[in-house]
Amino acid sequence: MAAGLVISAPASGVGKTTLTLALARAWRHRGLNVQCFKSGPDYIDPAFHAAATGRASVNVDSWAMDRETIAHLVSRGVDADVVLAEGSMGLFDGVAARGVSGTGATADIAEMLGWPVVLVIDPSGQAQTAAAIAAGLRDYRAGVNLAGVVLNRVASPRHEELVRHALNEAGIAVFGALPRHAEISLPKRHLGLVQAEEQAEIDKLIDEAARFVAEHVDLDAVLRSAASWSPQPAVNGLNVTPPGQRIALARDAAFSFVYPHMLEAWRGAGAEISTFSPLADEAPDASADVCWLPGGYPELHAGKIAANAHFRSGLRAFAETRPVHGECGGYMVLGTALTDAEGARHEMTGLLGLETSFAKRRMHLGYRLAELAAPMPGHRPGARLRGHEFHYSTIIAQPDMPLAVVHDATGAVIAETGSRRGHVTGTFFHLIAEDR
Structure with missing residues (x-):
């Protein structure tokens, strides 16, 4: 005990x-x-x-x-x-x-x-x-x-x-x-x-x-x-469906914000996770069936990400045939460009039209409840996803189709709807759980 x-x-x-x-x-x-x-x-x-x-x-x-x-x-x-x-x-x-x-x-x-x-x-x-x-x-x-x-x-x-x-x-x-x-x-x-x-x-x-x-x-x-x-036995475990059977997960100093319980739930459901480092100019595993870019600090490494041609071309090739999803910083890297704190504009992967600026910084913080308008890896249209958003970047452009209707904890609709284009989706919130 x-x-x-x-x-x-x-x-x-x-x-x-x-x-x-x-x-x-x-x-x-x-x-x-x-x-x-x-x-x-x-x-x-x-x-x-x-x-x-x-x-x-x-x-x-x-x-x-x-x-x-x-x-x-x-x-x-x-x-x-x-x-x-x-x-x-x-x-x-x-x-x-x-x-x-x-x-x-x-x-x-x-x-x-x-x-x-x-x-x-x-x-x-x-x-x-x-x-x-x-x-x-x-x-x-x-x-x-x-x-x-x-x-x-x-x-x-x-x-x-x-x-x-x-x-x-x-x-x-x-x-x-x-x-x-x-x-x-x-x-x-x-x-x-x-x-x-x-x-x-x-x-x-x-x-x-x-x-x-x-x-x-x-x-x-x-x-x-x-x-x-002493813990009481839970009738049900996590309500989590892995985004794929084999998941290519970006993991380094620029892509590190992912909830440990989500990774454990994916593995517990039988998924395999292979990590790769965009900062080391690595591309996602070609044998994976989905790629996931978590949040982190891309704004601190924007120049290096922009210069890493093998990562960018490999991710683009992956997205031609298989789903790619990004959360917060990962979402920003899937976009067209990111402007850093000094005002320098860096080209990102261009898989989405999103453009963000860290120079025009404003804190976005709070719980998010999203109802998906389209599928994203592991979740069907209409699913209600709960997450949390915390970043200082400002949206300059978000031209793609919205991924979800997103509310804050008070029920107010917010502008950070996420985006979808082809096999690519992204959100500013970090996923915590799906409603049962």
Whole structure:
């Protein structure tokens, strides 16, 4: 039987990921088997979890997934000693309109699984008010139980004493307090953390975070606060049809945003996945029956992609006879051109008419519900697909036939409809699940 906990906070940027990685590695050093999950649609953090634990991590999402899907995904923790779900944004932050089983808030997952919450609180610029915030979060929603808090970035012993006293007065356990420590700061870029696979020193950084947290946090008390948990068997697994029997998947620093649970579901349904690197000027496997270009950072590598003639010609030849689909950055590369942040225009593959600009940047962020007007690999016309969109590129032209009618989480129709032309399709959202 595993011990289950949720790591959350009042807001983004407080230190949830660092604490999750540190706890996971510290307990692993003690010989415990640790399984992590990510609550919400962030597709970067699971790779950090895997680096810390040696076990694959997946996303669980109450807006996009039903309870059966979530139960199926978390059941991988059955053989673990400790199971940690890292939250996204603040504990109760989700969308206004309920999705499949909730609003996408971390609190949904905590209540659904019955796991207590460890709050990371940054009391910078405050003292006793931190206790008021923690008490408000504790009392906001019945069914969500607060185990205690870890203070992060305390300014001094006096500062820590003031905050601890107020939390104790409020009846809230303090598991530890972390002084500022630049050596465990994770580097960031415009879409979030720099990916784990791009950081050569990631293992040393996680080890240092684990050492630092073990020095300042009572790991035994945190573990005792966890709920004993054994997964309930799911009646149904993931509602996922692979896009093909043999899938050519673009995979490198420019094409890396794909949800781990999707790849696992494809393989679980019998599909074979062969990867290729557009940045290394590789073309998709000629024996594959579908090609999938995930999102990533093509805007950081646009010049190289434009210059890689073997990749571009190979992809065009593939698309003459077989389906090709792109998500977000992959969709942009399927288009005619991409303008980078410096204003330089780079020719892309031209399989779609889409033209995008990163120079005219504006954030597009949120859940998406798409009803397909035409088939895309693995999904029939009329299918309702749930996903998440997060990018800064602006559409200059989107002249092809729309792939879907796309709504945001409030039900409003949005302009990012996706595109289709011949065997080629693309969307700005990253697919999470299909409605049953």
